[in-house]
Amino acid sequence: MSPFPLLKLAWRSIWRNRRRTLISMSAATFGLVLVIFYSSLMSAMIGEAKTQLDTTGMGHVEISAAGYRQKPQASRAFQDPAQVVQSLSLPPGSEAGYRVLARALISSAHASEGVELHGVDWANEARLASYVTDLRAGALPAAGDANGILIGEKLAARLKVGVGSKLRVMASRTDGEVGANLFRVRGIFHSISPAISQTRVVVGAAAAQELLGTPGAAHEIVVQIDDPSKADALAASLGKQLGGGYEVFSYGQLIPAMKSIEALMDNALFIAALFVYMLVGLGVLNTALMSVMERTREFGVMMAVGTRPRRLVWQVLAESFWIATISATVGLALGLAITWYGSGHALMDFSKKLGEGMDLGGMTIRSALRTAFSISQSLKAAAYVYAMALLVGLYPAWRVTRMRPADALRRA
Amino acid sequence: MLSLIRISWRNLWRNARRTAITMSALTLGVAVIVGLDSYREATFAQMIRSVTQGLVGHLQVHGRGYQESPELGTVVQNPAQVEAEISRALPGATPERRVIGAGLAGTGDASTAVLVLGIQPGRSQEIRRIVNGQELSEQSPKRVVIGRGLADELGLKVGDELVLVGQAVDGSVANDKFTIAGMAATDSSEMDAHGVFLKLADAQEFFGLGDAVHQVVVRLPGEEQEDLTRPLSVLKGALDLASLEAMTWSQILPELKGMVEGKRQGQQAVNFIVFLIVALGVLNTTSMAVFERTRELGVMASLGTRPRRLWAMVVTEAVLQGLLSFALGVGAAWLVLHAVGTVDLTKLSNADMMGVRMPDAVQLHLQTKSVAGAFTVALFTVVAGSLFPAIRASRLKPVEAARFV
Numbered sequence: 001m002s003p004f005p006l007l008k009l010a011w012r013s014i015w016r017n018r019r020r021t022l023i024s025m026s027a028a029t030f031g032l033v034l035v036i037f038y039s040s041l042m043s044a045m046i047g048e049a050k051t052q053l054d055t056t057g058m059g060h061v062e063i064s065a066a067g068y069r070q071k072p073q074a075s076r077a078f079q080d081p082a083q084v085v086q087s088l089s090l091p092p093g094s095e096a097g098y099r100v101l102a103r104a105l106i107s108s109a110h111a112s113e114g115v116e117l118h119g120v121d122w123a124n125e126a127r128l129a130s131y132v133t134d135l136r137a138g139a140l141p142a143a144g145d146a147n148g149i150l151i152g153e154k155l156a157a158r159l160k161v162g163v164g165s166k167l168r169v170m171a172s173r174t175d176g177e178v179g180a181n182l183f184r185v186r187g188i189f190h191s192i193s194p195a196i197s198q199t200r201v202v203v204g205a206a207a208a209q210e211l212l213g214t215p216g217a218a219h220e221i222v223v224q225i226d227d228p229s230k231a232d233a234l235a236a237s238l239g240k241q242l243g244g245g246y247e248v249f250s251y252g253q254l255i256p257a258m259k260s261i262e263a264l265m266d267n268a269l270f271i272a273a274l275f276v277y278m279l280v281g282l283g284v285l286n287t288a289l290m291s292v293m294e295r296t297r298e299f300g301v302m303m304a305v306g307t308r309p310r311r312l313v314w315q316v317l318a319e320s321f322w323i324a325t326i327s328a329t330v331g332l333a334l335g336l337a338i339t340w341y342g343s344g345h346a347l348m349d350f351s352k353k354l355g356e357g358m359d360l361g362g363m364t365i366r367s368a369l370r371t372a373f374s375i376s377q378s379l380k381a382a383a384y385v386y387a388m389a390l391l392v393g394l395y396p397a398w399r400v401t402r403m404r405p406a407d408a409l410r411r412a
Numbered sequence: 413m414l415s416l417i418r419i420s421w422r423n424l425w426r427n428a429r430r431t432a433i434t435m436s437a438l439t440l441g442v443a444v445i446v447g448l449d450s451y452r453e454a455t456f457a458q459m460i461r462s463v464t465q466g467l468v469g470h471l472q473v474h475g476r477g478y479q480e481s482p483e484l485g486t487v488v489q490n491p492a493q494v495e496a497e498i499s500r501a502l503p504g505a506t507p508e509r510r511v512i513g514a515g516l517a518g519t520g521d522a523s524t525a526v527l528v529l530g531i532q533p534g535r536s537q538e539i540r541r542i543v544n545g546q547e548l549s550e551q552s553p554k555r556v557v558i559g560r561g562l563a564d565e566l567g568l569k570v571g572d573e574l575v576l577v578g579q580a581v582d583g584s585v586a587n588d589k590f591t592i593a594g595m596a597a598t599d600s601s602e603m604d605a606h607g608v609f610l611k612l613a614d615a616q617e618f619f620g621l622g623d624a625v626h627q628v629v630v631r632l633p634g635e636e637q638e639d640l641t642r643p644l645s646v647l648k649g650a651l652d653l654a655s656l657e658a659m660t661w662s663q664i665l666p667e668l669k670g671m672v673e674g675k676r677q678g679q680q681a682v683n684f685i686v687f688l689i690v691a692l693g694v695l696n697t698t699s700m701a702v703f704e705r706t707r708e709l710g711v712m713a714s715l716g717t718r719p720r721r722l723w724a725m726v727v728t729e730a731v732l733q734g735l736l737s738f739a740l741g742v743g744a745a746w747l748v749l750h751a752v753g754t755v756d757l758t759k760l761s762n763a764d765m766m767g768v769r770m771p772d773a774v775q776l777h778l779q780t781k782s783v784a785g786a787f788t789v790a791l792f793t794v795v796a797g798s799l800f801p802a803i804r805a806s807r808l809k810p811v812e813a814a815r816f817v
Contacts, residue, residue, distance in 0.1 A: 020696055020699065020700070023692050023695055023696045023699075024693075024696055026692060027689045027692040027693060027696075030685060030688055030689050030692075031685075034682070034685045034686075038682070070564075071522075071565055071566075071567065073522045074522075103525045103606075105514055105515060105516045105525040105577075107514075107579050109583070110481070110483045110484075110485070111481070111482060111483045111514075112484065112513065112514040112579045113514050113525075114514050114526060114527060114606055115525065157480070157481060158481055158482060159481075160481050170516050170525075170577070171516075171525070172522050172523035172524060176521040176522070178516060178518070178523060178577060194667065272448075272682070275440065275686075276689070278440055279437055279440060279441060279686065279689050279690060279693075280689065282433055282436055282437040282693065283437060283689060283690075283692060283693040283696070285433060286433045286434060286437070286693055286696060286697055287696050289429070289433065290696075290697070290700045294700075294704065348678070350670065350671075350674040352670075353666075353667075353669075353673060354667050354670040354671055354674060355670075358671065
């Protein structure tokens with residue numbers, strides 16, 4: 001016998017108790033939507049922190065003179081940074097630039113703060129760090145500006161300064177002396193990272209070199225690429241190209257927390273999903289079992305008139321098939337729709353409570369959470385729900401094989 | 413009432429398999445929620461503890477406007493008097509004075525910008541752990557304890573000299589030499605990398621502050637205090653608010669507070685959906701249980717059982733299942749939490765969240781708050797799931813129902 005009438009019969013059977021079927025399907029559907037939504041939220045958080053490194057100005061690959069990471073001193077610099085950047089063989093679509101770095105003390109008439117000083121090529125930096133162009137007051141310093149400085153909103157508030165204010169910057173020079181120069185605030189930038197807004201200041205490369213006594217030298221080259229998964233390979237090849245005088249790290253090595261947080265989220269997600277699948281399974285099992293039990297007499301009659309137990313088993317399995325198929329399909333469609341919408345609109349927005357962004361172990365995560373629309377991830381979740389619903393259908397089917405026609409008939 | 417419970421109890425076990433399946437879903441739901449919630453709350457409690465026992469304290473008193481814009485000159489002029497007022501207003505509270513400023517610390521050939529903290533060594537044990545060398549002592553003058561990251565960066569050892577340069581409160585350059593007494597590990601990577609701890613008097617002298625301090629940190633007896641509205645208002649009542657400001661740790665670190673609340677809301681959303689799934693299961697089985705007893709319920713109604721009693725019977729069955737599953741679920745969560753014991757978070761411990769170090773390890777306990785929350789939701793679930801079938805039971809027409817096969 002072809003399976004087609006069997007499926008048709010099963011289809012009719014499940015709708016004999018419409019309410020029950022709908023309830024048990026909606027439990028499975030809700031569960032699936034929950035898992036799809038939750039997992040896409042998690043991967044969006046990490047994914048954005050990974051690809052959008054320009055929110056912090058970090059590179060997927062960062063190059064510095066050997067030993068600089070261990071002991072970040074002004075003297076551990078390399079010469080002709082622009083030429084080194086030129087010489088790098090990078091994949092198309094990459095952005096690269098150099099920076100002069102220092103940990104400095106910045107003072108206004110009111111207060112002093114410790115800051116990270118970045119000496120940059122302005123045109124390049126605008127492509128590497130989005131906050132540089134997100135000015136809330138003032139303007140970007142001109143290319144030759146020897147004492148222009150950009151500071152973040154939080155720092156400006158703490159130092160009580162505005163555009164045009166004078167700031168004194170002190171940092172350790174290569175000769176061991178303390179270098180001090182006066183700068184004028186040209187612009188105040190906005191960053192979603194509280195840490196950057198409070199502790200980063202940006203000046204021209206030449207001004208930073210003069211302050212530190214390192215003419216023509218820089219401390220770091222950052223490279224941002226389109227495909228973050230290639231960062232490790234690129235770091236290795238650049239390391240080979242540059243030789244022993246440099247150290248080259250991928251962002252995965254620089255932010256070890258990123259990997260562990262990713263692993264932690266995967267585990268949390270796995271556990272949560274597992275429980276949801278179990279709950280869904282129990283719900284579907286219960287209804288399937290009930291529907292078999294209440295038809296004991298009916299099955300008894302069918303067997304008494306000659307229907308093979310095997311065929312009844314197939315029918316019960318076909319019923320589970322329909323319930324699983326419909327709930328997985330509807331859940332998948334809903335989940336995809338929600339995560340697609342959520343990838344454009346922030347469905348969960350914590351920015352009122354948390355501020356725009358949160359710093360987490362070197363990453364900055366936007367607090368208006370979006371979802372990552374991923375068909376493959378959603379399909380995977382749907383496949384689990386589907387498998388679970390089919391699997392639990394086996395038990396009621398097995399119960400059918402244990403029915404004896406005579407006993408089954410006698411049951412009311 | 414008692415007979416109602418007894419009857420409902422017996423009814424439950426007339427179809428033991430069905431009841432067991434429904435209850436296992438409920439139990440699983442309760443266990444998941446209590447377990448996850450307890451884990452989360454334990455982590456929060458630890459982070460809040462590290463904040464309140466550490467750098468921030470439960471409450472702080474500053475010179476007015478300091479939180480908004482921490483100027484070196486915005487100070488508490490009479491810390492002794494303020495401490496006396498704090499002790500009078502909040503018996504048992506321990507105040508601690510702090511001076512906070514920025515400077516450049518270095519040796520002959522390298523220096524870096526640092527955060528200078530003037531502390532009272534005897535009173536601030538919890539903000540750092542000496543990993544090398546010694547604690548500051550009142551006897552030996554001009555000593556410093558530095559963060560271990562700073563020591564690495566500048567290549568400093570215990571006994572080395574540290575030159576500190578900064579700006580004094582009058583705008584002049586402050587400059588002094590100190591001997592490194594020890595190195596410390598703290599609860600914040602920022603402090604590890606850039607923290608320099610001086611004795612309060614040394615810091616006051618360095619910045620030219622006289623007797624003034626920037627913060628009076630207040631720690632209250634009893635650790636688990638999240639809601640500090642009352643102590644704050646008592647404290648505010650005792651202080652001269654024209655020149656001073658008082659605030660709680662959650663006002664000082666609003667992002668941390670926001671994160672805790674945000675995660676709690678997220679947890680509630682998940683709880684809601686988990687229980688929605690479970691409630692649908694309850695609804696399904698209860699509907700079935702009512703449906704298959706249509707005849708029986710009809711007979712009962714014909715014999716004079718009130719509709720209200722039929723209604724109550726069905727709801728009681730559900731509530732009994734709910735209570736039993738709740739107990740089993742909490743038990744299961746307890747077992748799992750204690751079997752796991754301590755969760756090691758050392759992989760994450762380099763990660764600062766909102767400036768606060770994630771705890772190294774979290775000791776898991778059943779949290780009363782989580783249990784209470786799960787109880788409310790579990791009860792709500794079973795009642796919501798059984799309400800509709802119960803109403804159907806009470807509306808049965810005796811004659812038709814009794815004829816139903």
